[in-house]
Structure formats: structure tokens, C-alpha cells
Amino acid sequence: MIRTHHCAELTQAHVDQTVSLVGWVQGHRNHGGVIFIDLRDREGVTQIVFDSEKHLASHEQAHVLRGEFVIHVIGQVVRRPEGSENPNLPTGRIEVEVETLNILNASQTTPFLIEDDGHVTEALRLRHRYLDLRRPVMQRLLRLRHEVTHQTRCFLHNRGFLEIETPILTKSTPEGARDYLVPSRVNLGEFFALPQSPQLFKQILMIGGTDRYYQIARCFRDEDLRLDRQPEFTQIDMEMSFVEREDVLALSEEMIVHIVKEAAGVTLPTPFPRMSYQEAMANYGTDKPDRRFGLRIQDLQEMAAKSEFKVFRETVEKGGAVKALIVKNGANLSRSKIDGLIDVAKGFGAKGLAWVKIAQDWQLDSVIAKFLDSAALRQALPEAQPGDLLLFVADNVAIVHEVLGRLRLYLAEDLKLIEPNRWEPLWVLDFPLLEFDQETQRHVAIHHPFTAPREEDRACLESNPLEAQAQAYDLVLNGFEVGGGSIRIHQPKLQRQMFDLLGITKDEAQEKFGFLLDALQFGAPPHGGIALGLDRLVMLLGNTDSIRDVIPFPKTQRAQCPMTEAPSSVSADQLKELHIRQCTDT
């Protein structure tokens, strides 16, 4: 070993020892007769000193050192002179007087400084990710991610789960996201698909008698990117046999609490609150409510129906909805600020945004005040008080929820309603099984086609399938969907019925999912599971605002890697071997 210690290790206890350190030159402070350098490695920083009076040769050598040179030094640990300790550094009470300097590698001047608060554009960071990763912030996030996966493995191992790998080269499936395709040279004209999730394999594993499976599984979806979405991402994927919904919820809740506590030191409030999908939509306008702040959506249907305000009354008469947000102490917002909110609401799809300031004694201050009955409003909104601002949207229910749901998040950000270090996990339950897709004029599964309906809804699958509820559940943390799962269909007859409802013919079903239908006929156990979004979870725990910060080598929004410049064109020979011809449609 070249080194005897890492760069965050030395303390007063090591004084007088001769040590050997390696690392990167973080900065140099040249005082003439003495040169200070911060030596950095993964663990931290130690100050090393080149003193011309003590070690003239190494001091002479040290003049060539520049940022990010890789060096090896041997020297004595000494206590720093009185008054020159650095309390901000764990190693700040000591330094190493260098006797021998060995330059292991030089470095060009870096395109940006290796420091946490360096203002650098992300594009440049990604192009030189090897430099970006040297920053302590990134080291911290890499380590956090490792801790999360490590704790996951510890927990699930102790609960009897087996870690099992499933294929990366697999079969394209018709439903869901776009597949990434991989041509097969051996089977010309045919393609593998990269898995969107290991869904079918984990079900097959249950049928294979594995009982409890998990995998830190890479998943691929060829869809557009967002700040919390990458084309390849990682799921903590798990499945259990002979379980009901409560079993999966209980075990995954316990697991999350364990991981988050052990990996990040965060204590989540337990038990996790639960909310139906209907409740989430009605109160928060989304299926992933951020409950770190209030600002719940208020229903004003009754009041609006009787209102003299034509927009409200006619909306109700036409079957629409009228709902509102109560902005606490919002009456002091300026008119121009409110005009800004109106524009924001329009941007979210609203035709308009009515507003009312509640003044002293429930006097209403608004351009529509004369149409509104203060007493009726007061009765409809028991939580509202003088000093508050009311924001109304009247439209069809879907738009009202969309607009108020997004406006709610906008206001939380804008008015700084979210206290830091607050954690709000939430189970969202009772999802509908199906929804009707106007575009294709057919039913589509809300979760996926293998999700079981509630037992009591089996009958209405035939008569009124849109009424059926799924045995599905989502885990929401601070407004992000960090997990989802369901109890699966384990009876072939029900699975066929489901495919029928989705408009998948028998032939199609057999061609695409035949192996599952076959397997279900040979004694498939009841089973269910869940998949957690590892990247999103680490992003939240790491208190960073982009999924790219917790993926070592992420893609940009155009799904490219700035460092490797993937994807790239390939040689004509490679294509020829695969019998692939490129056509350029213009």
C-alpha cells in the first residue's frame, strides 16, 4: 500500500508519527518559505506543509504543484502552531510536514473548480463527470446511494428474500412505454427489448416457487425525460407469494423506514397515512399529494349552485365543478402578484382564476364581490378567516383538479410554505382498475394488465368495468411517486378476462404473454409486490433537486450522454451484419 492513512483520518493522536498520504492537490497557498497544500481524497482533506527550513528539497519540488495533481507524500504529523488551527476541518488541528514528495500524475488546468459551491453549468459538469464526481457533494450522494442499496439488501436478506437477476435482453411488450430495442445477429430480423421493469419475470419466479424475490433492477423506458425521469433508472423490485395487500404494505413500510433511517438518518412518521385515489384527486388535484403543507382544495359545489355569480352557477349546471384554495394571510398579496397567479393558472389550462380577499368582518374585497354572498362563502369554507385570499377555478372536474393541484404546488414554492427537513410519506390506495382512452377508444390498465381487481369488484368487470377498483397502491414521499405495486392476477381465467377488457385478442395475448398464461395454469400462488424508485428516493434523501445528481452517468434531456456522446451512429459493417438498413424519411 502506498498510503498509511486517508485524508480525513489524522488527528492529534497521530502527532509525531511518520505517515504516507496520497490524493489530489486541492489548492496551494505559497508564502515563500512555506507552502500549504490541501490534499484531498474521497474521505476528506488534510493540510500538508512544505517548509524550506525543515525539508528544503521537497519545498523546492513543491513549486510545480498545481490543482488536481496526484501526489504521494511522506512526512511527520505535527500539531499546528497555536492559533492556526482550522476548526472547520476535522483534521484541522494537525498537519503533515512533507519530507518526500512524489508526483504521481500532473493535471491540466480543470475547466471548473473542484468545489461544492462552484457555480458551474450542468452541461459542463456532465461532459467532465470525472471531475464533477470528485466534488464532495457528489461523493456524498454516491455514498448515500450505496447505503440505500446496502440497507435494502440487509433488510430483505433478513426477511428471507432472495436477490435474483432477470434478463436484460428480453421480449418486447405491447402495453406501456416505448421499448429500447436490440437487434439479434443470430436471429436476423428479430429484436430483443430492454425491460421496462422485471414485472413478468418476478411473477414467473413466484410461480417457480421462489416465494420471496427482490432485485436492484435496472429498467429502460424510451420516453421523454424530466427532472425525476431518466431513460434508464433503477427499481428496488420485490415480490412475495401468499400475501394480501396489507402484507405488502406492512413489509414495504417497515423496509422504507429502515432504509431511510439507516442510510440517511431520517426518521419517517409511522404508520404512513393512507388516502384513497379519489380523496387524493379531490383534495390535492393529483395522485401524488405533497402533504408537507396544507392548502387543500376546497369543494364549493353547493354554494356555487346557488350563487348569483353566473360563471359558478352555470359551471355547476353544466356538470362541472367549482373549487378553491384558501391562501392563509394571502389578502396582503399585491394586485400584480394576483394577476401573476391568474397567468400561472391560465398556463395550467384554466380559463380564468377568480379571487376574493377576505377583509375584516368577512367583508369581501374582489371585482366579483357583488355577486358573492359572504355568509354562504363563510359557511362553505369553515377554515377560511379574515386576512385570507381565496382562489377559485370553475371548469370540468379534471381541469379544476389539474389547475388547483398545480397552483397549490406553485404557491407552496412561491410563498415558501414547505418547511425543510419535513418528511411526509403517504400510501395512495383504491385506484380504479381501468380508464377509458379516448384516443384509441378502448380501456387501458391504470397500473398494468396483471393487477388484480378487488374481489368484490369481480362481478362488475363484465357489467361496468370502469367502476372496478384495483388492488394497487402507490407510495408517495413529499409529492414524488417513489413506489407502486399491486396484488397480481394469479388465475388464468381472470387474466384472460382482463386481456379481453383491454381489447387484446386471444392470439395477441398468446403471442405476447403466452408464457405467463401458460405458467398461470400450473398452480400459480397468490402473489403481489411493489417496486420502489431508487433514484427518486435517493434524490429526496440527498436533498438534491435532480435525478441526474444521483445517477453517476446520466443522460441530458435529449437522452444523450455528454461525456461519451452516446448514442452514436455505427459502422455500415455493423448494420450489414444485422441486416439493418437505415432509411431517411423526410
Place this chain on the structure above:
RNA sequence: GGGGCCGUCGUUCAGCCUGGUUAGGACGCCAGAUUGUCAAUCUGGAAGUCGCGGGUUCAAAUCCCGUCGGCCCCGCCA
């Protein structure tokens, strides 16, 4: 496919609205000075096709059009 913001020395920003000096600051870089710094300091210096292309104009970093790239959002993400 659509909407929004952004692009200026190595980096990060100002300048652009209201066209007109030599495009400016900070950090970094280079050279010199300096024995207790840790955002070291002091002195001096180098460094810019103003993303790219076209247009308007006597004159474009600045106005207009297009295009490329980055980010955010809608669609999409069973």
C-alpha cells in the same frame, strides 16, 4: 410534437430593453514578491469567432428570422 427560460474570456455573471468608445467584473490561469495560510495576500500580465447562419442598418453582443445546444413544463411515462 408543443410552450417557456437560457447561451458573452477557461469558469461564472454584467452589458442587450433604449444599436454607436478599446465588450466589463469576479474566480481561475501565467509571472514576480511573500515563513502560518486555509476563499491566503500584494504587484503585473495573458486570455473573448458575444453558440451558429441569415436579415435589417451607415453601424448589431444589442433589433428580426432561422438553427444548434442546456434546463423546466405539456403531451408521453402499462
